[in-house]
Amino acid sequence: AGSGNGGATGGGYPDKNITFVVPFSAGGPTDTVTRMIAEPMAAKLGAKIVVQNVEGAGGTVGAGEVARAQPDGYTVLMHHIGMSTAPALYKDLGYKPLEDFGTVGLVTEVPMTVVARKDFAPATLQDLVAHVKANAGKVTLANAGIGAASHLCGLLFQSAAGVKLQEVPYEGTGPALTDLVGGQVDFMCDQTTNTSGQISAGEVKAYAVTTPERVKSLPDVPTTAEAGLPKLQVSVWHGLYVPAGTPQEVVQKLSEALKAALADRAVVDQMAKLGTTPVPAEDATPQAHRDKLQEQLGTWAKVIADAGVKAS
Numbered sequence: 001a002g003s004g005n006g007g008a009t010g011g012g013y014p015d016k017n018i019t020f021v022v023p024f025s026a027g028g029p030t031d032t033v034t035r036m037i038a039e040p041m042a043a044k045l046g047a048k049i050v051v052q053n054v055e056g057a058g059g060t061v062g063a064g065e066v067a068r069a070q071p072d073g074y075t076v077l078m079h080h081i082g083m084s085t086a087p088a089l090y091k092d093l094g095y096k097p098l099e100d101f102g103t104v105g106l107v108t109e110v111p112m113t114v115v116a117r118k119d120f121a122p123a124t125l126q127d128l129v130a131h132v133k134a135n136a137g138k139v140t141l142a143n144a145g146i147g148a149a150s151h152l153c154g155l156l157f158q159s160a161a162g163v164k165l166q167e168v169p170y171e172g173t174g175p176a177l178t179d180l181v182g183g184q185v186d187f188m189c190d191q192t193t194n195t196s197g198q199i200s201a202g203e204v205k206a207y208a209v210t211t212p213e214r215v216k217s218l219p220d221v222p223t224t225a226e227a228g229l230p231k232l233q234v235s236v237w238h239g240l241y242v243p244a245g246t247p248q249e250v251v252q253k254l255s256e257a258l259k260a261a262l263a264d265r266a267v268v269d270q271m272a273k274l275g276t277t278p279v280p281a282e283d284a285t286p287q288a289h290r291d292k293l294q295e296q297l298g299t300w301a302k303v304i305a306d307a308g309v310k311a312s
């Protein structure tokens with residue numbers, strides 16, 4: 001039997017509920033991916049997984065809370081590309097990704113879509129670029145706060161189109177999409193795991209997907225390259241983290257459970273419906289995830305600096 005906290009070495013781990021922190025609102029893409037894998041991971045681990053949404057500041061509030069949590073394997077963070085962009089965007093972040101977190105494994109890499117409220121005038125991505133150039137101060141761009149994937153994609157759009165837009169931050173792109181469908185905001189760049197349903201239902205206008213190839217589940221949506229904005233390419237990779245110092249044995253058990261979830265038929269099918277696929281098993285490992293994080297921290301620091309965006 002466990003010693004109550006999974007033991008110093010993690011031998012009896014897990015022997016109580018595990019909290020998965022989602023640093024954005026419920027109903028958004030990060031929440032969706034987390035809830036997809038939580039059930040099969042819980043089955044493999046033999047413990048209940050409770051998903052907790054800890055919103056704010058583009059995901060950095062939730063990430064900070066996990067960085068400071070007990071390193072016992074009972075607090076796990078689901079985060080995405082924002083883990084690698086935040087250090088270049090926040091002067092006082094309160095955590096260092098490579099030092100304050102242990103990596104468990106990569107989960108999935110999700111295409112983004114440039115979507116607008118359905119009665120927004122521009123018909124194509126080129127029309128959108130022309131429209132924002134002519135009306136820059138008046139066009140509103142939704143995102144989930146500085147450091148969110150939607151913020152990064154918006155930054156890349158503005159840099160590629162040579163415009164500056166009025167950004168409207170939300171606690172997640174779940175609520176942002178609700179406002180987009182309601183016509184309260186003009187457009188957004190968000191992940192297919194959130195926008196696919198509304199695109200297929202005709203509730204939002206889809207200009208492009210931000211991947212080199214079209215997304216199988218959205219066959220009629222052109223790529224940004226086909227639509228004339230080839231520089232706008234970004235995919236949102238996701239990974240699971242634990243506080244630094246979590247016992248290796250515990251990390252290994254979490255990584256094995258993650259691999260099992262990513263091989264689960266229901267997860268594969270649900271991800272396919274939402275425009276994405278699980279990473280291959282060799283990437284759902286602590287080292288592969290750490291290598292990806294290391295490379296992405298360098299990549300985005302340069303892109304963000306080149307875009308003239310300073311940490312604030």
Ligand code: MLT
Pocket residue numbers: 024025028029030031080082143144147148149150151171172173174
């Ligand atoms: C979300 O889960 O709400 C999104 O990932 C937020 C974002 O990063 O844009």
